[in-house]
Amino acid sequence: xxxxxxxxxxxxPKRLGIDVLTYRSxxxxxxxxxxxxxxxxxxxxxxxxxxxxxxxxAEYSDVIHIPAPATIRKDTTQAPQLMLPGNGxxxxxxxxxxxxxxxxxxxxxxSAVPAASGGATSSALALVKQAASDKALALKxxxxxxxxxxxxxxxxxxxxxxxxxxxxxxxxxxxxxxxTGSADRTIKIWDLASGTRKLSLTGHIATVRGVAVSPRHPYxxxxxxxxxxxxxxxxxxxxxxxxxxxxxxxxxxxxxxTLDVLMTGGRDSSVRVWDxxxxxxxxxxxxxxxxxxxxxARSTDPQVISASHDSTVRTWDLxxxxxxxxxxxxxxxxxxxxxxxxxxxxxxxxPDNIKQWYLPEGKFIQNLQGHNAVVNSMACNSEGVLVSGxxxxxxxxWDYRTGYRFQQSDTIVQPGSLDSEAGIFDMTFDxxxxxxxxxEADKTIKVYKEDPASxxxxxPVKWKPTMMKKARF
Numbered sequence: 389x390x391x392x393x394x395x396x397x398x399x400x401p402k403r404l405g406i407d408v409l410t411y412r413s414x415x416x417x418x419x420x421x422x423x424x425x426x427x428x429x430x431x432x433x434x435x436x437x438x439x440x441x442x443x444x445x446a447e448y449s450d451v452i453h454i455p456a457p458a459t460i461r462k463d464t465t466q467a468p469q470l471m472l473p474g475n476g477x478x479x480x481x482x483x484x485x486x487x488x489x490x491x492x493x494x495x496x497x498x499s500a501v502p503a504a505s506g507g508a509t510s511s512a513l514a515l516v517k518q519a520a521s522d523k524a525l526a527l528k529x530x531x532x533x534x535x536x537x538x539x540x541x542x543x544x545x546x547x548x549x550x551x552x553x554x555x556x557x558x559x560x561x562x563x564x565x566x567x568t569g570s571a572d573r574t575i576k577i578w579d580l581a582s583g584t585r586k587l588s589l590t591g592h593i594a595t596v597r598g599v600a601v602s603p604r605h606p607y608x609x610x611x612x613x614x615x616x617x618x619x620x621x622x623x624x625x626x627x628x629x630x631x632x633x634x635x636x637x638x639x640x641x642x643x644x645x646t647l648d649v650l651m652t653g654g655r656d657s658s659v660r661v662w663d664x665x666x667x668x669x670x671x672x673x674x675x676x677x678x679x680x681x682x683x684x685a686r687s688t689d690p691q692v693i694s695a696s697h698d699s700t701v702r703t704w705d706l707x708x709x710x711x712x713x714x715x716x717x718x719x720x721x722x723x724x725x726x727x728x729x730x731x732x733x734x735x736x737x738x739p740d741n742i743k744q745w746y747l748p749e750g751k752f753i754q755n756l757q758g759h760n761a762v763v764n765s766m767a768c769n770s771e772g773v774l775v776s777g778x779x780x781x782x783x784x785x786w787d788y789r790t791g792y793r794f795q796q797s798d799t800i801v802q803p804g805s806l807d808s809e810a811g812i813f814d815m816t817f818d819x820x821x822x823x824x825x826x827x828e829a830d831k832t833i834k835v836y837k838e839d840p841a842s843x844x845x846x847x848p849v850k851w852k853p854t855m856m857k858k859a860r861f
Contacts, residue, residue: 533789537848538772538773538787539840539843539847541838542836542838545583545834546832546834546835547583547832548832550570550574550831551831552572553595554568554571554813554827554831555569555595555813556568556598557816558599558600559601559817560580561603564579564580565579565580566816566818567599568599573590573592574596575590575592575608576588580818580823583835589608592612593616594612596611598612598638602643609643609650611639611640611654614637615635615638617631634658638653639679640653646687649661649670653682653694654680655679657674657680657696658674659671659692660672661692661709673709676698678697679697682695683725686747689712693734695722695725696721699716699738700722701725701750715745715750717743718743722738723764724763725737728788729770733753734747735756735768739760739761739762742756744756755791756774756786756791758793764814765777765812765814773821775824781801782797782799783797785797794847799812799828802830805830809830812826822838823835
């Protein structure tokens with residue numbers, strides 16, 4: 389007799405595997421629908437119409453209803469008249485031949501419309517098309533806009549005091565004084581009205597390459613080839629903060645107009661963003677492959693624009709810390725950037741060309757050709773005067789809107805200096821835009837102003853209207 393445990397085990401149902409159960413289920417479904425396998429399901433006509441209506445509205449809603457053709461109406465505007473030899477002194481035409489061809493065709497088309505008595509005929513439409521083509525032929529070809537007249541600029545004052553090349557300059561927001569940095573490792577503050585020296589600051593151990601005055605704090609910021617970025621308290625005339633992080637010389641710096649943020653760039657090919665108060669590095673903007681030569685800081689995107697010796701200009705998203713756009717139109721190293729005080733445009737300069745760009749997308753506007761030198765710096769005032777200075781001492785004054793160069797001059801080196809020291813390293817306008825201050829290689833600071841004796845009669849605009857051939861890049 390079998391033991392009870394064995395009997396219970398024999399009575400238990402047999403467990404099947406998942407593969408067997410799946411196969412049986414599939415086979416059962418196949419046997420159930422095998423008879424209808426080759427039959428086609430019936431088409432529901434209402435469902436099909438609803439589907440086509442939904443798709444038509446979704447994809448062709450803009451053109452599903454074609455508008456009715458516009459009716460032809462008589463043009464009541466008077467077309468301009470030509471000044472033919474038969475015209476009188478009052479400018480009125482004596483004969484019908486003085487009218488434009490487009491005016492005559494339009495009048496003929498308008499007179500043909502009432503005779504149609506019901507709608508526009510093919511002949512009336514032909515006359516209207518002919519009138520439109522004749523008016524298009526009568527239009528003038530696009531030409532270069534006439535540049536605005538600007539007075540000439542002349543040398544007003546020469547300031548001496550530095551013992552080395554003067555490399556950078558910044559004007560105080562109150563327009564009372566300006567500050568310069570030099571290769572003699574000092575920072576000097578000068579009175580703007582008289583040109584006298586007010587203060588000297590020492591602390592850098594190499595050439596000072598950039599200075600900036602904060603518009604919202606009593607702070608002065610400086611950077612140099614000693615890899616140092618310093619913050620000076622102008623109330624105590626002492627360094628209160630250092631910003632450490634650059635791996636090589638720092639060539640430029642810029643202050644954000646609305647945030648407590650400082651941007652610096654240099655030979656390590658990076659743009660570093662610093663928190664002004666905590667001294668911590670917020671971002672390290674990488675992407676350039678050569679020295680960062682100049683920076684622009686803006687309150688709207690792109691908030692940072694950098695120029696580099698790798699021949700590119702980059703715009704940066706300050707929030708994400710990434711590059712927004714790379715402008716590769718330049719063929720040589722870009723050394724200078726300047727922003728228009730009123731327009732949403734900026735200008736970049738390199739030895740091949742000076743180029744203007746729209747912001748924020750970085751769209752190319754035009755080339756400013758003619759300054760064939762290594763342009764180290766540029767400045768622009770609110771009256772539309774753009775100035776570029778080069779390493780050979782040449783100064784070019786441009787009309788910002790049209791790119792017309794209305795003045796060209798060369799700086800004069802001081803007695804005792806070499807002719808090769810006629811180089812301009814940096815420049816800026818004062819806050820009023822009436823004084824131009826340049827930093828030069830002969831260890832001097834030069835101040836320029838508008839010449840009151842220059843008029844449109846003595847210095848006319850030598851401009852000839854030409855066909856506008858907009859460069860692609």
